[in-house]
Amino acid sequence: MRLWSLLHPIRTYKAWHFDRYIQFTEQWRKLVAQDPKKAFDMKWNRFYRRKFPWKNPRTLNEKLTWMEVYTDTSKWSEFTDKYEVRKHIEELGLKDILTDCYGVWNKAEEIDFDLLPEKFVLKCTHDCGSTVIVRDKSKMDRQKVIDFLNKHVAIWYGYDSCEPHYTSIKPRIMAESLIEMDNSEEFSSETTVDHKIRCIDGKAQYDMVCYDRSLESGSGGTKTIYDLYDIHVWQPMRQYLADSGVNYRDVPRPQNLERMIEIAEIIAKGFPQVRVDLYNVKGKIYFGEMTFFAFSGMNNHFTKKFQRMVGDKIRLPKAVK
Incomplete structure (x- = not known):
């Protein structure tokens, strides 16, 4: 049990109550559909023990959540669909990466x-x-x-x-x-290396490199390693990672990195922010998916400083809801 749970029995009870609420009642499903703002207020209090700053979102997580509630997310739905997004990639002239x-x-x-x-x-x-x-x-x-x-x-x-x-x-x-793995003596992974490229206003910002993926426990798992690289100079940015005790290994600079950046930016064009997931196997680039609300708006891999740095770059669109 976590230390804060021992020190805050009332808070622990509230967290337990919230978990039971979403697991065993239809009220939660209706709330997400009809009043997502209230649902996020509950979720935010559960995980961060504070109110959501709707009037002044600043961090990456905060701005992603604000956009989920207040903007038109119909394109998010269309391009998050792993089958439908293929049509979009073809329309962009990128059929060869599918x-x-x-x-x-x-x-x-x-x-x-x-x-x-x-x-x-x-x-x-x-x-x-x-x-x-x-x-x-x-x-x-x-x-x-x-x-x-x-x-x-x-x-x-x-x-x-x-x-x-x-x-x-x-x-x-x-x-x-x-997609076959590209293992070598220089670097090997139990799963194909996944390049999660965050783009803001159509420009690539950084690459969250994912390897040794634990598929059995979902997208994250306990074994999956999330590393962070400056995508333009290909240098680790691990000072901005909040995870401790992780055995990071230096990932070799991908072949055709410049082309991978170009592709990510073509796909990201027109969106305030989006994460474009690509694979690069021996210089052959493959499309993975588009992710608009990474880690459900609860990305805790990054430090607070990095969350704020990235959040400051995101210009929120006009609210339409």
């Missing part, structure tokens, strides 16, 4: 596994943490995969985590080609 898509289905029983190649990836189009990597189809437990995907596709993602723009995305399952 993985092959083998199909999209409403439920796992509709998947004809016999038509899929020996290696592929399955994922739900509407959520986070439902990825299934199949490296050898002959060894795949088909029923286990079906049960896993059906469990996730049945969830209207976005309510528990309070991410309203997710709730309008139709739950589906898609299959795509597997």
